[in-house]
Amino acid sequence: MNESLPALRLANITKRFGKLVANDDISLELGTGEVLALLGENGAGKSTLVSILFGHYVADEGHIEVFGQPLVPGNPKAALAAGVGMVHQHFALADNLSVLDNVLLGTEPLWLPFSRRRAARARLLHTAARFGLGVDPDARVAALSVGERQRVEILKALYRGAHILILDEPTAVLTPQESESLFATLATLVAEGLSVIFISHKLDEVLRVSARVAVLRGGRLVSVRNTEDTTKTELAELMVGRSVTLPTREPRPHGDMVLNLSGVHAAQGGKTLLDDLSLVVRAGEIVGIAGVSGNGQQALADLLCGTLAADSGEVSVSGQAMRANPRDWIARRVARIPEDRHAVGVVGDLPVWENAASERLHLPAFSCAGIVRGKAARAFTRTLVEQFDVRLSGIDVPARVLSGGNMQKLILGRALSVAGDDVTPTLIVANQPTWGLDIGAVAYVHRCLLDAAAAGAAVLVISEDLDELFAIADRIAVMFKGRLGPALPTEGCSRAAVGLAMAGSAASDTKGASQHAA
Amino acid sequence: MMDFLANLFDMLGSASFWVATLRVATPLILGTLGVLICERAGVLNLGIEGIMVAGAFTGWLAVFNGADLWTGVLVAGLVGGVFGLLHAALTVWLTVSQHVAGLGVTLLATSLSAFAYRVSFPQVSTPPTVTAFAPLEGLAGLPLIGPVLAGQTSLTLLAIALVPTVAYLLYRTPMGLALRMVGENPAAAEGQGVDVIAVRTGAVIAGSILMGLAGAFLTLSAFNAFFFNMINGRGWICVALVVFASWRPGKALLGAVLFAAFDAAQLRLQQAGGALPYQIYLMLPYLLSILALIVMARRAAYPQALMKPYRKGER
DSSP: OOTTTSSSSEEEEEEEEETTTEEEEEEEOOTTOOOEEEEETTTHHHHHHHHHHHHHOOSSSSEETTTTEOOOOOHHHHHHHTTTEEOOOSSSOOTBBBHHHHHHTTSOOOOSSSSOOHHHHHHHHHHHTTTOOOOOOOGGGGGHHHHHHHHHHHHHHHHHOEEEEESTTTTOOOOOOHHHHHHHHHHHHHHHHEEEEESSSOOOHHHOOOOOEEEETTTEEEEEEEEGGGOOOHHHHHHSOOOOOOOOOOOOOOSEEEEEEEEEEEETTEEEEEEEEEEEETTTTTTEEEEOTSSSHHHHHHHHHSSOOSSSEEETTEEEEOOHHHHHHHHHTEEEOOOOIIIIOOOTSHHHOOOOOOOTTTTTTTTTEOOOHHHHHHHHHHHHHHHTTTOOOTTTTTTTGSSSHHHHHHHHHHOOOOOOOOOOSEEEEESSSTTTTTTHHHHHHHHHHHHHHHOOEEEEEESOHHHHHHHSSSSSEEETTEEOOEEGGGGGOOHHHHHHTTTTTTTTOOHHHHHHOO | HHHHHHHHHHHHEEEEEEEHHHHHHHHHHHHHHHHHHHTTOOOOOOTHHHHHHHHHHHHHHHHHTTHHHHHHHHHHHHHHHHHHHHIIIIIIIIIOOHHHHHHHHHHHHHHHHHHHHHHHHHTSOOOOOOOOOOOOOOGGGSTTHHHHHHTHHHHHHHHHHHHHHHHHHHHHSSHHHHHHHHHHHHHHHHTTOOOOHHHHHHHHHHHHHHHHHHHHHIIIIIBBBBOOOSSSSSSHHHHHHHHHHOHHHHHHHHHHHHHHHHHHHHHHHTTTTTOOOOOHHHHHHHHHHHHHOOOOHTTOOOOOTTTOOOTTOOO
């Protein structure tokens, strides 16, 4: 390794997908022992760039050098051999196989009649110890926590002797504590002479871990800054291309109790999903549910749109007990913003106007004797599209062609707009409402939710993103293993305490949380 | 009740019962291992029913035309491999639906065999025969299992020996790890330098070779002639047995032997002349298999990329 050479040099990389230019003449260098952050919104070209680097795609123009040697394009094997390791956002692990199997794959010639597992295990343990990444080589990946899986991913690269590590949105799935531990690992890696590319759209982390920041926008490299010479505001503007003001919470009067859950218990297939859940959300109030996904949030969201029945306990909206029937929930004007836009938010193959009108087809304004009033539904959709700024080529295109942000605006519009003899929503259940959206769209969604609350709706926001909850929620409760902690005023919560509760350490001890904050 | 138990123990203690069981089990063991290899790599191979027919026919035809028995077995394996290549071309390269492609391969292989049989033997009333594999009577002297093994042929021993071999290959070699990985998370395997398309293609061909051998056992060992309908759903049983076995070779052997034991037992019950219509006895092994499947399959950990086509560069 020559210290004077950059670890990695990308020269004039251009990649087109049809008409779209995903990467436009990007040139970038990564120094040895440096953490370079790659910052940009969704669709800015970050993933394309690293996919080219790692050989998943071939660039149309330009070339890559690793430690001065040209890298064969379009070949992950060559990238691995050159010492480039990649930690994917969606882990590239096989759940049913052991940690050792996952690490070992591809490190031995395929036609070898035996596998040197004992030596491999020793080497894995040695590597793990050297970088402070403790894992059990024999554990099945499915049994590991998200943070542990990420460690396995990093180990996979280190085991192969990677000198350059690419981390794609590594903190997106981590709890605050797990993120801390990742940052500590990064420091160790750099101290050992590795070079790291850290891809993120979270400004705070980028400022914290990187030495330099490269900002991508619309496929172009707009700026490379030394981290210490830049600010959060400047980076946000570079990233979005204009100044973005994130909406902030203002004190609002809270009205009558809208949602009331008391002692709710729900199970499915012998597995407890919700355990003794109690929660009150008042009109004009936004309550945030924090937690690592998979701790019952989905069940809670299902309960609140009528697709999951509670075994015991009380579920009521505006004082009226609710049954597990989506029709009833829609009739009470409970608006839902589901977690997975593509899977349950819209019917991808149906046109936009049918998706927009789908929850209201039973209203006389939209159907008569079982026949849809197409004209009214289209008119409603046109208003919605205009009002919520959904960018599309026409309301007859299938919903699946919309981008994530536009699809979310459509869903938001469907949930929030008023049609015919309808009234504004009384309760809004938003599950991960800004997941995968860029800053501009996030600001828009937050604005809508805050406005809806100001207009008197009770809002429940389920999110893994603490920044989001601290920005818009009036009270925050933490969900862990199907149980819900008390919803405490946001002012009295500290991120550290919420993070701990998300990891289960203080689920029953939220008093400590508020003290910690004070 | 006591009578029944006494009869049961009599049956389980008799060598002839186990001889029959192993004979019934052999094609199931081979076929199940074949399906298992394909599915571990992420490819459902419903071509098995037809590939077994083709293996049964071609292996027998080769021997009928003067080849020796092992050459016949080789021919059956090769023909199985060719149909496997076809299935791989459809499902792995062209990424068409694995169900549809598999059923297509079954229909094609079955019809081609029937056609070729009719062309080769336009006017026969009784099926022509060959001299099949002879039982290994030399093994009769072994303690305990001698009498059972003496009733078997080399193909049965081969099938049993393949169980630990396949297990070793799957769990103890780099190739086996690559094969399991492409069936669990092909994108991850690709990222670690494994050629997913090549490994899946190889797995489908290897599995299909075993299916061809399973067919050959029927015409060259269990019987000495080829009949239409002689596979009679055995291929589908293998597909179910793989689920029963949770995709593990050892459990696949257990499942095949268990099913065969049910089958051998129902034959005895029929011969004993019970009061029930014989169709009821014929149903028994299938009913018991479904019950066993319900118990076992609830816990099964499916290969996660099973039936998911892999296209490079797409996520």
